Amino acid sequence: MHLSRRTFVQLTGLSAAATTIGVTATADVAAAANSAYVFAYFTESPSMTGANYGLHLAVSTDGLNWAPLNQNNPVVTPTAGTLGLRDPFVLRKQDGTFVVLATDLNGTDFGQNNQYLHVWDSTDLTGFSGYRRIRMHTLNTHTWAPTAFWDAARGQYGIVYSANNGADVFMVNYTSDFRTVSASQVYFSPGSGVLDGDIVVDGGTFYLYYKNLSNGLTYGARSSTGAANSYTTYTSGLRQGSAMEAPMLVRNNAGTGWWLWGDSFSPVNNDYYAWSSTNVGGNAWSVLNQRDYTPPLNAKHGSIAGITSAEYNALVSRWGLPAWVRLKSSNFPDRFVRHADNVGRIDAYPFDPYQDQLWKLVPGLADSAGVSFQSVNYPTRYLRHYNYEIRLDANDNTAAFRADATFTRVAGLADSTWSSLRSYNFPDRYLRHSNYVLRIDPISTATDRQDATFKVTS
Known part of the structure; x- marks a missing residue:
């Protein structure tokens, strides 16, 4: 969303109902201002010569064909924890700036247990500040694939991530500043193991897309409140290729449709698959021909956010487009x-x-x-x-x-x-x-x- 700091302060003094209405209206204006997209990711290749566990960015004007920035080198790298990241997630906050969350994992040792997430603040993604790690829980498990959303009713952000709480579930912590967080609680546990959630709020509906570990398919669930354990799965299972994870749900800037991306999981297979739909609330996703999209080189498990033309130009000016084709x-x-x-x-x-x-x-x-x-x-x-x-x-x-x-x-x-x-x-x-x-x-x-x-x- 694109709220000025003044508007945000004014909204926080309103009733919860008025705040929800004001934020929703402003969100519509902010979405209309977006004319381009940014993709955050890390990189791997089949023999891992292209593996890099820093934050990479790519830009696109159509949301489908991507140009890596900084010659596909990282724009920032963690300096604490494992010194590497996976699964970066970019969220535009209520004040119009960005926060970046990421799994604290350097490489492919998925047996590691880690209770922390990497966090950066950024005005426009041309620079990053306030690096920190935040502790999400006290469980002896991992903290993978964060996603975050604004919960207007609570007046806070929810940070949702994959963990094992006796089963593979999504956990949630709430925060106002991405520095201190509430106690963790189970957010989504549909009776089978789940992984890699992505949440998008559209009007009054919260959409959660996830991988079902029991069959390897991607599903969509929805909720009218976004509260923990309030989601109902409403789509059939989706998959392209032999294996897939890390769904990314993206509303196009024109407001006329949606894309759903999926990572192929293995760096030796096709890197990304995609679908399109004119109705995210329906159960009708059409497979996109690979002619229609080109992911960033060697990109793995990322996130996509809308940006303005000014932010696009600033990113290109700061980091540069590829010197190769x-x-x-x-x-x-x-x-x-x-x-x-x-x-x-x-x-x-x-x-x-x-x-x-x-x-x-x-x-x-x-x-x-x-x-x-x-x-x-x-x-x-x-x-x-x-x-x-x-x-x-x-x-x-x-x-x-x-x-x-x-x-x-x-x-x-x-x-x-x-x-x-x-x-x-x-x-x-x-x-x-x-x-x-x-x-x-x-x-x-x-x-x-x-x-x-x-x-x-x-």
């Missing part, structure tokens, strides 16, 4: 252009070395009006064609090499909002994949056009 296949949208043993191909992401898919898009070596693709992890090498096959070769600075490594970027042959890449020195041929291997060919069929269409993304 990726090329996503149109007809195999889980696959990205990469080099492997110096051969150009498309492979299902994620993979390691993950840097094999990162390209510096530079002016064409033979014609600056075109483009060339310089490898990020082998910066003396470029994608070029040789006997019509795409290879990663060192630039020998010959005219032939420069021409082979230069492409003209045009509107996508299968989708004009995407891109196709025409060979500079064989202009009747385009970059395309065939049996997942890259080459340049003349394009004639609908399949050819799909094979030759890519999304230039982060």
Whole structure:
């Protein structure tokens, strides 16, 4: 929500009913002001070369396609506890500033017991202050995957997290300042183990999405009060892929619909899945095609919040957009252009070395009006064609090499909002994949056009 400090002080002096009405009205105005999104996460990759347990941020204008900030390096890292974090959650507080909560866990040793959460304050996510850990309970268990929400009736925030209180449940503590918290209590325990809750308040309804540990499916529950043990599950079970957790429920800034994201759990599988719905209160989630969304590179278990255009611009100015691009296949949208043993191909992401898919898009070596693709992890090498096959070769600075490594970027042959890449020195041929291997060919069929269409993304 976006309340001024003055408005917040005035509201706190009203009756509980008036406070609820005032906050709800202001929340609607705040949501209307949001025009972009921020995604908080940590990173892992299949062989863990991309693992980093600091706070990462990415931004998006459409809520679906993401640009990592700070070159996908952390913007802040814990300095106490385990010195690492997982499952970061960003909440806009009633005064318009942000608080960041995160699991205190550095790595994948899930057998650790920890009673604390990491906490930071931030005005606009361009800087972080007041770092602290807060103790949530005295149980001999974990404190995982925090989410938080404003409870207008109580005039406090609820912090909900996964713990084991004889069974895997969600616990809650209430707070006014994210420094001192109430005693913990069970918040949601539907009779089977649960994990990774995400709570969004929409009007007078509280929505809680969670993973059911008994069957691995994601469900939605709702409550008219948000009080402990007041939720009723109302959706069928959802899952894409072989395993999934960490649901993220996101209302789009236009106020016309919702997205539900799910982490694939394993860093060796597809990183995120997504659904859309025009009615969060119904039971009708439609699977999003992976063409429609691109999560941040190597992102794991995060949270998404709406931000204003000014906050978006401040984040980009402070942390910077990626100096590299990726090329996503149109007809195999889980696959990205990469080099492997110096051969150009498309492979299902994620993979390691993950840097094999990162390209510096530079002016064409033979014609600056075109483009060339310089490898990020082998910066003396470029994608070029040789006997019509795409290879990663060192630039020998010959005219032939420069021409082979230069492409003209045009509107996508299968989708004009995407891109196709025409060979500079064989202009009747385009970059395309065939049996997942890259080459340049003349394009004639609908399949050819799909094979030759890519999304230039982060």
